[in-house]
Amino acid sequence: MSTTTTEIARFTYVRPTDLAAAVAAGAAAGPGGRYWAGGTDLMLEWQRKQRPIETSIDITGLTELRGILIDPSEIRIGALTTLAEIERSAALHPDLESLAAIAAVMCTPQTRTLATVAGNLCNASPAADLAPPLIVLGARIATATSDGGRELELEDLFTAPKQTVLTDGELLTHITIPLSGQRAASYGRIARTVVDIALTLSACSLTLDQQGTVSAARIAFGSVAPTPLRALSGEQLLLGKTLAELTPALLAEAAAAAAGDANPIDDIRTSAAYRRHTVRVLTQRALAKTVARLSRGGDQ
């Protein structure tokens, strides 16, 4: 008999005990290998047969990839840090406040307990909630492979829906947020109910130098392009301005310019027109909130 029950979709399960073993397993598995972190997206993909899994490499035991470390120059977030841990991290550092706030409105408490930061990023959903707020904090990611690893800007991770620049077996190990100057960040997010992915999301950050002028401005969007998107057009208008010069009119202008970078689509959740309109509204509001925070002495 040519047909047997072994054809039924199953995967090989591997549980490495250290990072080196994990990336070795990843390399060996090739394109059919998937790292299992929280499993919250992976399990659904598997159940829905959206992406085949030949080898599931369970990295949940790699404790070196867990937790948040803060030193004077950077915040380092381990890949396996859960959304629930991010949610509780606001008191650790002011730069984590906006990140913690957004983690708190993601999915459900049960899912946040399982889901990881790296999973949210590597799943590469255009609506990944953590991507825009991390991008505006200038986050970088570090990866490991069986022959080394690399560092890159988070905004360069994403290439298309559900696709990243990571190669087969390449494992995201941690995220770093460089610390510099007086910075404040805010976000706005529109969702339908209390448990929902974002219909539109906008995050922004402003950094003041010693003279009190904007030395860095970042705006990033979710759900308005094939990938999380940095909206460079709006940022230029804000650079070099003092707080007093960041008038509502200028913020509106910057928000409109930023919204011009959005490239949204119609889908069953909402329309492109709605996304284009609201990403501008959210950006304007997030900028205003950020300016207000800086005016109160910023997050420092």
Place this chain on the structure above:
Amino acid sequence: MSATINDLAALRDGSKTDQRLSTPARDAFTIVGKGVPVKDAIEKVTGSIKYGVDFAVPHMAHGKILRSPHAHARIVRIDTARAEAIPGVYGVVTHEDAPGGTWENAWFNYRGRIMDGTARFVGDEIAAVAAVSAEIAEHALAAIDIEWEILPAVFDPHEARKPGAPQIRDEGNERDAYVVEWGDIAEGHDLADVLVESDVVFASQQYASIGRNACVAEWMNDRVTLWTSSQTPSELRDGVHEAFEIPLSKVRVMALPSGSSFGSWWSANFMLVTVMLAKKIRRAVKIELSNAECMGTVKRRHIEHTRGRMGAKRDGTLTLAQFDHVIDNGAYGFKDDVGFFCVDMWGRALHGDYQVHAVNTNLVTAGCMRGVGDITLGSAVERTANRVAAELDIDPIEFRLKNQIRPGEPLRMRHSLHNMDCSVEEYLAGIPEELRAEWPELFHLSSGSTAEILTTGAEAFRWSERWQGWGKPDSVDGPLRRAVGVGTGAHVCGVEFEGSSSAVVRINGDGSAKVHASCGRQGQGSETTLSQVAAEELGIPFTMIEIETGDTDSCPWSHGSLASNTLYRIGWAVRAAAKDAKRQLLEIAGREVFHLAPDELQVVEGVIAPVDGSQPGVSVEDVMNMLRLADTLGQTSSITGRPATPMPPSTAFARHFAAHFAEVEVDIETGEIRLTDYLATQDSGTIVNPQVMKNQVIGGAICGAGFALFEELHFGDDGRVLNANMLDYKLLRCADFPHQAGVIFGDSYDPVGPFGARGAGEAPMAASVAAIQAAVFNATGVWVELPMTPERVLTAMGVI
């Protein structure tokens, strides 16, 4: 009955929702009216309760269903050989195995054979495989080879009505129009000072019950038993009987609790597929549906389209209500109406004409969902009435008090006539006079209305302070606009002339009692409220009463839990059966112990004693044991009671009413709507269990709010459901609803329902949709189409 402001304030903050405004009759009740915990609370929180998906029998196979990828197609050839050859496969069924019988779900929610070789929607059942595991069964589905003849499909009900449209059913696509009319429409037009036209489309709502379902079927020779979650055990038994053309006595349904169901889990074709598969493989089989199957292949609410007008005199008197309403039945729905009880609620309109046209399409079957007709046609009527009131600058509460039905007034709907095959006079001629004497006046509202609850609700909600006039917010803060709205709804309390519900009450030798009443356990607490009714009537403590709801071998036929009828109709039957059992008990006690007539005795807390206190009491247990010791008396050791008289046809005349008050906050830059305050008032006659009722009312309000704000099935160009999942089918969570929402009950007393109670489940949905939509209008100045997504709000306001 009047309440003080303090009472109302206490009700409003929730501290007093347990305590109804009482009447002397209600004060005498011992258990009816008490908010006792639901009987299955501990089973639920400990996980020991068994739903369909939890159930298993030894040695059972697992089945999976092959579903059509085409919206309309005929099977030219089907070959199951490859699938059958897979190791672990027990067998495959196709339409070639299907019995010849056509089966019907209650209220024509399905009509057809189990399989007949034609697929009528994407997801239609085509074949099924049984195997040692669900995985192997699923794998084998892909090895079934089918040659299809693709047929033209039609998805729009208006298109499906046209000559030359693809024909979906042998009976044709369209049912006969359901018409309710009174007076003279032309005169209604002439009398109107203001006339408002409406044209409203309603998307399909999905039941989206949190629990999935499964069915286990097992044949023993020519008898079959089914275990599945169902609200309608008796109707499911009838469906198996019809499809397989076997006697009812050979079908046993053991219905399990469904959890939230909203009408989803009555009878479903997948249950009959399970029976067919079990018969073929001669082994018990379980088919468990995935969430996508539950949401995309069973049934859904109809897509509906209301067009019409209302007119009124300058003083607010409605002169005219004229509506034409089209519903899509999907592939296997066969309804010719939706239960549109708004017609009766607004029945004071001088002239009326409502027409419903039901049409089949190649979309997944549509059926009755909680609030059927109410949240669609009913909310369109509410919206039209509100626009009339706005034109006349009349307060919505005043407008409703003027134009909505009161007890004793004629019902326009005459829903029952629709189900009768003779005239009312002919029907009545066959009823003995002594029975009819007890009945309320035919085709007139028996009790209750919106009047009392609108008035008490308005006071508790501080309506007159908060209401600023039509289209005017009561507060503005930057882009945020807050406003209030009110909406009303009504529904029947069961469907008359569809079979009389019955129940059995058995008093056991130890003085406990068991109720057998076929109904659903979908979280509406019927196992508790029906037990309270039995306890009250029997005089036996509530804790000594248990109930069997699912076993059709022990429960007499009933319509099941649909049409808001459980407490009213099945509750009537339970009380009648309890009365009969108690009468037998007191006859024995009177004869053997007290030497008194039964009506000189009473049962209180399980003790039988003379009403006049002339002799010490004897426990029910002792009387029952006397029976046992003295079985030469010809008595059995248990007493069985059943309704001794036929059920009055009064469901034709009983309605329950809801009036809801909502406050919304609309962000006019993003279109987001937040519910910021909510008060639900409900007139369901006597409230048998205020805790159960409060949950029922708030649950309805949340479900209605979901339909008002987000819930909508999306269909692809090929008729496929695009969002058969909880990610993109948005249900409101508890946290989306104001946690301080209050509930106030009305004070009417029904002449027929058990201890004055009526139905409850559906009116809250209707009132919720109408209240929220009106509040959004008052906040924004525009009527937003449903569901009022942020995008639709901005579109209606002209922002995008």
